[in-house]
Amino acid sequence: MNHAAPPLDPVKLREDFPILSVRVGADPARGDEGVPLVYLDNAATTQRPRSVIQSLVNVYEQSYSNVHRGAHWLSGLSTAGYNAAREKVQEFVNAAHFEEIIFTRGTTEAINLVARSWGDRFCQAGDEIVLTELEHHANLVPWQQLAERVGVKLRTIPIDDRCQLDLEQFDKLLSPRTKLVSFTATSNVTGTITPVVEIIARARRVGAVTLVDAAQSAPHLPTDVRAWGADFVALSGHKMLGPSGIGALYGRRELLASMPPFLGGGGMIDRVWADHFTPGDLPYRFEAGTPAIAPAVGLGAAIDYLNYVGLDAIHAHEQLLTARAHELLADIPGVKIWGPPLEHKAGIVGFTLDGVHPNDIAEVLDQDGIAVRAGHHCAMPLHQRLGVEFTVRASFYFYNTLAEVEQFAKTVAHAQRLFRKR
Amino acid sequence: MKTMTVDELTREFDDCADKEERLTLILELGDELEPLGDEHKVEVNRVRGCTSNVWMIPEVSAAAPGKLRFRADSDSQIVRGLIAILLSLVNERTPEEIAALDLEGVFNRLELARYISRSRSNGLSSMVQRVRDIAQHCQSAS
Known part of the structure; x- marks a missing residue:
């Protein structure tokens, strides 16, 4: 940079x-x-720039319908716009696959999705989750809730007197019990830019899954999930010129595929019977209900504008x-x-x-x-x-x-x- | 802290030439507010709904039994000024008199909403509610 x-x-x-x-x-x-x-x-x-505001108007004036479901022309147009926005997010974070991008309401929902779906399935009492002293409540409370549900233990990487993470202490926290390292890429209070690549590399050495809270970094610094080697990355549209109420979760495909749905309802199923269901494919499995169609398109327009400015x-x-x-x-x-x-x-x-x-x-x-x-x-x-x-x-x-x-x-x-x- | 009539308060605010002078006036009013001791700055006395800490305690007036006297404090200097304004309006009054006061009307006349942010206005409303709750409690208890 x-x-x-x-x-x-x-x-x-x-x-x-x-x-x-x-x-x-x-x-x-x-x-x-x-x-x-x-x-x-x-x-x-x-x-928001005018182009983002206008993209919302365009959706509602020219191409709005529900996505995925309708057999009609307008629904096809709406679905194409919604998925084109997903492709823009995919490219923006450099994800390998389209289905690795889940639209959420924002970073908070994205992290809650991981805590509920991945956490409840794969974590158990005695496992440890490593966070940092820099975290926003959105990357803290969902793990505290997980701890209440399944008994995982939370550990915290301290900061030093210069508000930077103490990586020596981090090494001491890591062990085979470490199930997840979840941390912010940029602190929303001190502005600290954390060494994302270094933290992920160390976490992977003990086999831990990693989640990066990119809410404060994505609008300002490149997000590269593959260069980072991250398993999950969460971001919010409203912090990067996009509409509020839209954000995204990147999840590595193999991990997402192993996770149960977060919310149940329409759009996330394959088949439903009176007493059970089978989940649908990625990414729709994690997008129950009618999604935020226009805001997703708006997020795509925001990414276009960010690419234009650089x-x-x-x-x-x-x-x-x-x-x-x-x-x-x-x-x-x-x-x-x-x-x-x-x-x-x-x-x-x-x-x-x-x-x-x-x-x-x-x-x-x-x-x-x-x-x-x-x-x-x-x-x-x-x-x-x-x-x-x-x-x-x-x-x-x-x-x-x-x-x-x-x-x-x-x-x-x-x-x-x-x-x-x- | 001196008690001021609504007219006196209004005149003081009207005499201010701009926002800056109004803020200074609010701060000066706050300077005259008697601070609460730390022993009173406890959770039970904290007024919820204020973004800065506000603690408020009611007392029966020493000068005139039957009348109430509130003491309050905040860690924000601007809020101390707002407290001073509120207390100058409600202190040394009976619960019935307090209940009958049109405090919002006075704040409107002082155009406070133009000079303090919305979250501060909300905090002021929380303080007013606390005063009214206490006054009503005294009424129903008597």
Whole structure:
């Protein structure tokens, strides 16, 4: 990723995102024009380019019907569009086979699918599942639930003082009892980029299955399930320009084929009798009920747009923004950035300001039109490890500009002065 | 903390030239709020529904029996300001008077919703609900 990608032009790309021109707090009745939106909450959800929005409209206006079932022309068209989107996801994550891509509502559902289907079938009391201290609740709670159901033991790879995984400790956790290593590729709080290939290689040495939570990495860095050697990879559409309510699970074909269905219902069966059923083929076996047809097509359009901008250029631009944010925040007394050195970090800046509640900082930023998130970011154990209840998080994307980062830092400095005397 | 009438509060807010001054005013009101001791910052006193921690305890007024006096605190300075506004409206009143107060109407007049985020507005509603629940409890107990 260090080779030079041609720089992208955020100002030009922003024109493709209608929502980025809304004015925050505008109230025409009072003659209040509001202030420009500075959207720095991309780790929660990105915004959508016009092409993605239009793809949804196109589906509903021109090709919408239920998929797989109908014998009619429109259903054929809808099914083709839905499966074309699956092919785009397949290519995006470099999966070998079409049937290795399961559409889900997002990363959370994808991980729950694995925990329920693979976990219940293959895990038993005494087995161990290795997670990390960086995990989002979506890659933590499903395993805690599995532990309650079948008695697996959860082990955790700790982070060091630079918010990076301690791989020596990881080696000590690995044993023949390790059934699964499930970890995030990029932390949603600290922005830590984890050594995916290295972790998977070590996990495989003890025969463990691996799951990568790619929700925060897929929008910014290449996802390559084959180069990674991953068994499962989960991602969310809404974090990568796509609609909300759609995501995907990649599963290695042999593994998926050995797993029982997750949800039961229409679309996932081969035959059904009054007292039993036989499951259908992959990938449909894991897609019970009418799927999110238009959002899946929208996710395909999002992938097209990402390919057009280029992940290399995106990452290079985010590095630039993040470096600037670090540089400016470092000048503000009392600011502490929670995360690794820049070279190991995505475009996420989690920070606290001495003596000031993170919500109060977010509030002052909001008054300036700057959208960030304050809270535990669905990673309470990580915050417990860091020793803070909440953090403020600014998260960047390719449509953010250096000027926006500078405005953000200026407002944080202002908040620091405002709250300091109290 | 001084008790303010609705008119006094409204005038103070109206005198602010912009959002910045309103925020400063909210913070100044919060500065005057008497902090709660750590012994009161416990789960039973925590107001649920606020994104920052808010603890609230009711007392019977020392000055006038039959009237209520609330004390509350938060780890957020902005929320402390909102608490100060709320308490200046409800303190030293009987449960019946509190029940009759149009607090939302006052907040609307102060245009608070324009100056604080929605999650803060929701938190304020949770505090108002807590005050009303306590007032109602006192009414039905008496």
